[in-house]
Amino acid sequence: MGCFHSTATARARRRYPGYDHPMQLASQTAFSVSEVEALFELFKTISGSVVDDGLISKEEFQLALFKSKMDNIFANRIFDLFDVKKRGVIDFADFVQALNVFHPSVPMEEKIDFSFKLYDMDNTGFIERKEVKQMLIALLSESGMRLSDETIESILDKTFSDADVNQDGKIDRAEWENFVSRNPSLMKIMTLPYLKDITTTFPSFVFNSKVDDIVT
């Protein structure tokens, strides 16, 4: 393992707490060193949008996603999953590790895991019917659409009769994997094709991998 370019990294860590050297993060993820460098450019923009503390707050995450401050249960849930250390902020290492799951070449198993945790809002190890109802209502509201409770219940009935194989009113990990294999389009949100082009969208100003002064 070892320490890559320790003085430059130490300097970066003061400005960006939790920062890890791109070579370190590249070795732990599907990203190349230049892709991690590009992600750092993106991270700098997002983390500095409200408070320039080198960390992404929930508000800064919302701003990056919606271009305005918006309380959205899905974005909040994703934020919570990115915030592995549960400190209410996302550091650069968290950011890269979390986005790794969305990389096109990461195994589907990891994407299925993440999506299961995403929908298991209260971390019970099951996706309960009431959680799906809550999420469905949120989507309808966000879209400016309304359906009667009866109609919502009928949509849930159909979904659960399909997904909840043992009919216990909740979807377990195995049932989710089975359901997703039969409905692969549900996993499209788990892959960001843009991740393969980030070096062009977010060119970093480092022209070689010898990062001596990544903090500008």
Added chain:
Amino acid sequence: EDNQHTFDDEAGPLTLNAFDLIILSQGLNLSALFDRRQDYGKLQNRFLSRKPANVILSSMEVVAQSMGFKTHIRNYKMRVEGPNANKTSHLTIMLQIFEVAPSIFMVELERSAGDTSEYNKFVNNYCSKLDDIIWKVSAEKGKSRTSRLSKR
């Protein structure tokens, strides 16, 4: 070619389950993090309808054409394309009809090509002309009218 609707089989529009709907949320679209667009506006819209699917489809086709756009339909998916208002650029919109519950359909609109603000202008204009097929559910009967009055 524009008037020929191709239908693969007798089946109606695709039926969406709860999760198909949930993943439409903007909050689950992380690609927005990488979006360097300055013109902040929606790229996707949707509405509900209680009209039969083929009525929804033909209404949408007629209105798009009356606005001067070309349409191409395959099953319950329609591509609308044409120049923008001042003929400076091209706009392409994809529309698709889905079934969410028996006799309840959802139309999903998505910008395929063109300026975001042109797309948003199109949607506003287009949807205002589709009044008779868009189902705007007013608050459930017996509930909100009284609660709205009691709030001062």
